[in-house]
Amino acid sequence: MTLTGFDPIFGQSQAIEWLCRAYLGDRMPHGLIFAGPVGVGKATTARALAALFLCQEPKSTSVCNGCGSCTALAAGNHPDYHLITKELIRTYDETGKSKGIDLSIKVIRPELVDAAGRKSSMGRGKVFIIKQAELMSVAAQNAMLKTLEEPPGRTLIVLLTDQPGSLLPTIRSRCQVVRFWPLANEIVLRELENRDIPRADAADAAAFADGSLGLALRWLKDGVIAHARELRQTVDQLLGGYGAADLPGWLKAVAEEYAQKQLERDELSSKDQATREGIGLYLHLMSQMFRRRLPPTSSYAELERLCSAIDAIARAEQYLDSNVNIALIFQQLAVTLEKVLSTPSSGTTAGLRSFDR
Numbered sequence: 001m002t003l004t005g006f007d008p009i010f011g012q013s014q015a016i017e018w019l020c021r022a023y024l025g026d027r028m029p030h031g032l033i034f035a036g037p038v039g040v041g042k043a044t045t046a047r048a049l050a051a052l053f054l055c056q057e058p059k060s061t062s063v064c065n066g067c068g069s070c071t072a073l074a075a076g077n078h079p080d081y082h083l084i085t086k087e088l089i090r091t092y093d094e095t096g097k098s099k100g101i102d103l104s105i106k107v108i109r110p111e112l113v114d115a116a117g118r119k120s121s122m123g124r125g126k127v128f129i130i131k132q133a134e135l136m137s138v139a140a141q142n143a144m145l146k147t148l149e150e151p152p153g154r155t156l157i158v159l160l161t162d163q164p165g166s167l168l169p170t171i172r173s174r175c176q177v178v179r180f181w182p183l184a185n186e187i188v189l190r191e192l193e194n195r196d197i198p199r200a201d202a203a204d205a206a207a208f209a210d211g212s213l214g215l216a217l218r219w220l221k222d223g224v225i226a227h228a229r230e231l232r233q234t235v236d237q238l239l240g241g242y243g244a245a246d247l248p249g250w251l252k253a254v255a256e257e258y259a260q261k262q263l264e265r266d267e268l269s270s271k272d273q274a275t276r277e278g279i280g281l282y283l284h285l286m287s288q289m290f291r292r293r294l295p296p297t298s299s300y301a302e303l304e305r306l307c308s309a310i311d312a313i314a315r316a317e318q319y320l321d322s323n324v325n326i327a328l329i330f331q332q333l334a335v336t337l338e339k340v341l342s343t344p345s346s347g348t349t350a351g352l353r354s355f356d357r
């Protein structure tokens with residue numbers, strides 16, 4: 001296997017150009033925050049940057065693919081390349097109670113702080129990539145401040161996150177933020193079709209995933225796109241003033257199916273957490289569907305109806321975060337949606353429906 005560098009990464013030229021300039025000018029900061037949506041190339045870019053940073057014979061901004069560092073990285077056993085994920089908690093918590101919902105200090109201290117203090121094995125420094133950095137606990141973030149400020153030796157620390165605002169200001173101020181943007185719809189569509197996905201599926205996946213190729217691919221595989229189509233029909237029904245009664249049962253079933261897929265992928269993950277993630281995902285999709293029906297010109301009554309529905313979903317999302325009983329959340333949501341949507345505003349609804357297509 002060889003390393004591919006930045007070439008295959010598309011749609012993020014602004015970020016990559018900035019990184020290449022900083023690298024060539026020897027101005028690479030110790031700490032970087034790659035901020036942007038899930039599935040748009042942050043992790044791939046971080047890995048390509050790490051390869052370049054660690055390569056022993058780089059040519060401009062390309063890796064040599066022949067040195068010890070390139071060979072070790074391609075083989076997946078580079079001693080100076082540290083990928084830090086929440087799942088690493090399993091190495092440190094033998095009680096098995098930590099489900100890896102947050103990124104604990106029990107992981108950050110040994111994997112980042114202590115490891116950064118050791119000498120680089122291959123002589124080109126060390127790279128640390130923290131995935132889902134927004135999940136770092138406050139204690140974990142505080143523990144890494146000094147390392148981020150003054151890492152020993154040639155060190156690069158890259159924090160990947162879709163919620164940079166969740167990081168402590170003290171972390172953000174010690175890092176350079178590099179923005180990653182949602183991909184253009186036609187890029188996601190093209191990449192899906194390049195992977196032999198039928199056009200109708202690709203078009204829906206691109207639309208639902210909102211500029212994230214990673215999510216579009218995962219959702220196609222996990223059956224989320226098929227359910228999102230059902231949800232789109234439900235939203236049509238809700239706007240027609242019926243269908244709310246079936247919503248709780250449907251949401252429960254699809255969220256459980258989603259959780260099942262996640263457990264198949266990683267049997268040690270928490271089922272309850274994965275189910276809540278699934279509910280959050282379908283609530284997000286439903287909210288997106290209502291938002292897309294907000295046309296520029298609309299009757300006031302219709303606007304109010306749509307906004308009330310979006311508010312009701314936002315409340316359900318808040319309850320979900322605060323661990324309210326799931327059945328209760330669904331019940332409340334269905335009742336509220338039925339109430340706010342039961343009086344279709346005359347004349348405009350039929351016209352609005354065509355907006356989402």
Ligand SMILES: [Zn+2]
Binds near residue numbers: 054069
């Ligand atoms: Zn090399």
